[in-house]
Amino acid sequence: MGFILSRIQDTVQQYADVISKVSGVDVEVVDNNLFRVAGTGIYSGNISTDMSDEGYVYKHILKTGETKVIYCPGDDVLCRSCPSKTSCKEKIEISMPIEIEEEIIGVIGLVGSTEEQKTLILQNEKLFLEFIKQISYFISAKVMEERNKEIFGSIIDTLDSVINYMDxxxxxxxxxxxxxxxxxxxxxxxxxxxxxxxxxxxxxxxxxxxxxxxxxxxxxxxxxxxxxxxxxxxxxxxxxxxxxxxxxxKSFKSDIYEATSTHETFETKNIIGKSNETLSLINNIKKVAKSNSTVLITGESGTGKEMVATSIWRESDRKDQKFVAINCAAIPESLLESELFGYVKGAFSGADPKGRIGKFELANQGIIFLDEIGDMPIYLQTKLLRVLQEKNITRIGSNQVIPIDVKVIAATNTDLKEMMIKKKFREDLYYRLNVIPINIKPLRERPDDIVELVEHFISKYVRLLNKTYSHIDSNTMNLLKNHYWKGNVRELENTIEFMVNMMEADGIINNRTLPVDFFEDMLSGNKTDIESATIIPLKELEKREIKKAAQVFGDSTEGKKLAANSLGISLATYYRRLEEIQKN
Ligand SMILES: Nc1ncnc2c1ncn2[C@@H]1O[C@H](COP(=O)(O)OP(=O)(O)OP(=O)(O)O)[C@@H](O)[C@H]1O
Missing domain, CATH: 3.30.450 (Beta-Lactamase)
Structure with a gap:
């Protein structure tokens, strides 16, 4: 704060000149560092000088805040230590503090250096005191104004930079x-x-x-x-x-997209499998990606429908735009419409009355993936069909028609044709969606993919779980290859994750690491729960498992050893039982 007076030096000098002219005596102003800010007459040649060696009276005023009239400069008690007390040119001096909010920021002095000036001051002492008091107020007011200007200026500068940093x-x-x-x-x-x-x-x-x-x-x-x-x-x-x-x-939608999109993205190079089915699937994805037509992906749960949908996106011209997925089965029927098309503030008194952007709008220019389309209620199917035909949407509660350019990929694991017969799926929508059908075969129908998938998932989980891996037992690999996999690749992946977890320090994956349900599935022949509740005679069960082992391991000598081993019987017993079965 202390240097403020010197910052308005020109103004202070103007005041000093006016006072001097009006009063006919000299004026001097110092700041709280005893720096001479302004001066007239005998002081006019010494402005902007340091007075700390001489200003004994001023030092006292800065310290006490008193107003002082020194009638005999040089002889006054305050001048006792002043080195120039004997040669002091001043005849009389009135000194008054300049204050802002109880802080002394300087001193204003009225000095008579001739006998006439001294008489003038003595005759009008009260008037002079009142006059300097007013001038002191003026100076403090000016300082305040300057200070406020500085604060305001720095607020404006800060606001300016905040505004410039804002997104x-x-x-x-x-x-x-x-x-x-x-x-x-x-x-x-x-x-x-x-x-x-x-x-x-x-x-x-x-x-x-x-x-x-x-x-x-x-x-x-x-x-x-x-x-x-x-x-x-x-x-x-x-x-x-x-x-x-x-x-x-656009940026608003991108923010929402970043905050809500959680799907794992696939590219065709990440699709594992060398079976003819998988190779032709990859080939189809590449072809389909180039067109804007609607795609309907069908396949059992866990076969990789979402994986195929994201691969189509990554291969397409829309790869730099958004991929927005919505699972029609996971969202309550009453909310699905607003999730798809959005709604505006005040559209309904729901849980979130603020208004929300819909998935179609979010996906504009990109791809919308309507998963489990078979679960869409019939009235929404009608709306969806209209959107696909007219290529525009209206947010719920709004009158605005918004043009939409999205490629639609739908997926289902239900039989839509059967749903059409039962009038649960609109025929016109089915044909509108099924422009390019892609069917993913169940894993059990493409066993050639299994070895590669197993190895892929083993290395994935060995890495993730930080384990040491040596190899997988060939018998175990055979069991995996011949399993029914009703949960398809998802089930296979979960099984491998379990097995890597169960793997001993020797780093070997074998039958002991297989999960219990794996054997239960084998025993139930992968039938439905009701069917598997049927009690099978033990003799029959034994026959079935021996036949299965023969199928799985083949009839080479090595295969027979593996079959006996996995059945937990001796090789001789296995030969004997197999012979009996074949005779019957
Ligand atoms: N060929 C493959 N290569 C690599 N990973 C695969 C393959 N097929 C499926 N997966 C993996 O299997 C899991 C299941 O796939 P996805 O979720 O795409 O199946 P889905 O058919 O959409 O299942 P749902 O019908 O239950 O939604 C995913 O983790 C996916 O990465």
Whole structure:
């Protein structure tokens, strides 16, 4: 604070000159560091000098805050230690502190250096004291003003840099719709390198999403949708009427997308398997990706339908756009419509009345993946069909028709044809979706993929669980190859994860590491629960397992040894039983 007086030195000097002229005596002003800020007459040649070696009276005033009249400078008790007390030119001196909020920031001195001046001061002492008091107030008021200006200026500077760092666009618009000021984000959101001086038309669409109003912006022949707020600056100056704080819809959607998309992304090179079925699947994905037609992926649960959908996206021209997945079975029927098409603030008094963007809008320009499409209620099927035909959507509660360009990939593990017969799936929608059908075979029908998938998942989990791996027993690999895998690749992956967890320090995966349900599945012949509740005679069960072992391991000598081993009987017993079965 101390140097403030010197910062308004010119103003203080002007005051000193006026006082001197009016009073006919000399004036001197020092700051709280005894720096001479202003001076007239005998002091005019010594402005901006350090007075710490001489200003004994001023030092006292800075310390005590008292006003002092020194009638005999040089002889006064305060001048006792002053080295120039004997040669002091002053005849009389009035000194008064300059204060701001009880802080002494300097001293103003009125000095008579001639006998006439001394008489003048003595005759008008009271008047002079009142006069300096007023001037001291003026100086403090000026300092206050300067200080406030500095604080205000630094607030403005801080605000300016905050506004420039904001990822929201900010534009100040005049009554004439001309941009007067803007930040870098505004340029980014509007896709222009310069904004100042350009005309901008901002109109509300009437919709509100996430509790934020939506606007349609027109600038330089472009139309941009944004969400944000328009605020009046409340100034008289019409050139600075409103401030518009906004984010363009595209970035807003990207933020939501980043926050909500959790799916694992696949590329065709990550699809494991060398069976003819898998090779032709990969080939089809590449072909299908090049077209914009709707794809319907069918296959049992766990066969890789979502994997195929994301691979189509990664191979397509839309790979840099969004892939938005929605599982129609996982969302309550009452919410599915709003999830798909979005809704605006006030559309209904639901749990989230603020308004929300729908998946179709989020996926615009990209791909929407409608998983478990068979679970979509019939009334929504009608709406979906209309969206696919008309290529636009309307948010629930809004009048705005929004054009949509999305590629649709649907998937199901239910038999849609059968659902059509039962009138649970609309025939017209089925044909609209089934433009390009892709069927993924169950894993049991492509055993040639199993060895590679097993090895892939073993190395994945060995790495993830930080285990040491040596090899997998060939007998165990045979069991895995011949398993029914009703949960398909997902079940295989889970089984391998279990086995790697169970693996001993020797790093060998064998029958002992297999999960119990694996054997239960084998015993039940992978039939449904009701069927497996049927009690099978032990003799029959034994026959079935021996036959299965013969099938799995073949009839080479080595295979027979493995079969006997996995059945837990001696080789001789295995030969004998097998012979009996074959005779019957
Ligand atoms: N050929 C494959 N190569 C590598 N991983 C695969 C393969 N097929 C399936 N998977 C894996 O199997 C798991 C199940 O796949 P996905 O979720 O795509 O199946 P889905 O058919 O969509 O299942 P659901 O019908 O239950 O939703 C995933 O972890 C996936 O990565």
């Amino acid at each position: 929201q666009g900010v534009v100040v618009i005049g009554d004439d719709n001309i941009i007067r000021s803007d930040n870098d984000s505004a340029k980014k959101h509007l896709g222009l390198s310069e904004l100042e001086g350009k005309e901008i038309i901002v109109r509300s669409t009437g919709d509100s999403i996430n509790n934020i109003a939506e606007y349609k912006i027109e600038i330089e022949g472009k139309t941009i949708f944004a969400i944000g707020g328009m605020y009046s600056l409340g100034l008289k100056d019409k050139l600075y009427k409103n401030i518009f704080v906004f984010k363009d819809m």
